[in-house]
Amino acid sequence: CQSSTQDRQPITPSLDSSIPLEPGSSDSSLSGSGSGAGLVPGKWVHIKKPLNAFMLFMKEMRARVVAECTLKESAAINQILGRRWHALSRDEQTRFYDMARLEKEAHQRLYPNWSARDNYASHSKKKKRQQQQQHQQRHHHQHISMLLHSPAECSSSEAYRLGSNKQSIRECLEAGDSMCPGEEKVIAKADIEKATGSTWEYVEARGSLRPAKIGGKDHEFGCLPGEPPGNGGGNREGRNCRAGQPTGGSDLSTSRPFRGHKTLRMADTSFSRRPQAFPSGPTARHPDSLALLVNSALSPTMNTERLACSSPSRRGADVSDYGFVGRRSPLGGETAGQQGCCNHVGCSRNVCGEYPPLATSTPFLEGSATSSAFSAFSSCSCSFKAPDAGPTNGFTSLDSEAGVDFACVKRGGDEDALCDGEGDFHISTDQTADGCRTSSDKKMRFHSALNELAAAAAAASSHAMLSAAAAAAVGSGYVRERERGTNYQEHNCPGRHFHVCMKGVDSSEVCSSEFFVYK
DNA sequence: GGGCCTTTGAAGTGG
């Protein structure tokens, strides 16, 4: 519990706390305890909500996860805890639901008149700000509506100034964009539809309907009147990136309200806010002649659209301010230099870390292996995943090998979110069965195979060549064809979907790179 | 120093 101010005393009754839970034996600091509503004579007491089952679970498990995962950030810990909560059996969860029920009952006995409503900060700064924004938005729409229905001439209105063209707003609308050069238009959909007898649509972005540049991409939108520059453009919607948004695109982040453009466009079935990665239909061809889509940073120059790209994103930055994606170092790091792609697919600021290139591409040697490994991986946003069953049990998959087994885990990701392209990391003192001295040797071979495939694919001018390159890669044992999965069916186009992963490793855990060979 | 991030569940709010 933290006291934010002197006159606010957060109190959280807990089953394991020292706060008495029985009526009549309330905490001495609560002179009015039981009177509820958070009111104590002369003092405002903030009575916190009772913890729910998951919160109790978090409270109990947090320390353990922190110790196991060497993580401190609660956001990351909570992701892990969320997964563990779902992994619990119904019986195990029931224990926490029961605790939560008892907690709630105790809370109710202590504060019979308390309501969660009391804690709703309807007067908080945040709420005030939101209410103010909503008010401004309502006012803005009313203003636009008023202008639209005003008999005033365009030249005299705030929204439309047509220079020497003295027309009504409605006439202006009916005449089309060419009649209103250099002017800003934000108008009600229903009105323009009524005026033109056609169906129009706005581009929805950032929680409001915004003007869109004619012929522009879906994420290219402008500012609303009165908004400061910087509110246009980008592909942000809500807190997180949206799946399926087009990549980067033109930077309109400094754009002005769109002037000189048509702000509404005819509804068009070819228009989609989420353009498909592939055209549909059995004979459809992707516009890119190479017809190879590679996910991730494997070959950033080849892909025209990424299936599941998740670029690193600088923490706290705007969502459009994502990191670089470059070719991987042999150990899976990414080198800067290539402009980042979209960071959709649930990629959020916290989950994405920065991926500086790893420190070394040299296979680890005996003796120095451990320190080198830590040095290498501590330089990136990865942390080590401890072997599940203790340090000596990390070698079971490698049988008689002696050494230390690690996994590189995305910092901020959940415990199973291994770093891209990374599998278990084994520092061995003996040669492995396949002749690799260490598992970093394996990784080098793995990434080498990927690079060869990428280079071959980039050079391929035909599907046949591409298939041959892919087949060769598959034959290498480091790339394998993926079963027809959801992606394949989604795109509904003929081709082969490959999944790149390390040999002998569970693809669902480790494989992050996918590519699609399109006929 | 305030607010965000991140999780689930309970409860409040608003249309």
Added chain:
DNA sequence: CCACTTCAAAGGCCC
């Protein structure tokens, strides 16, 4: 009634 929002915990991070 349903969808959406807020708040419980935690601590690092960002402005």
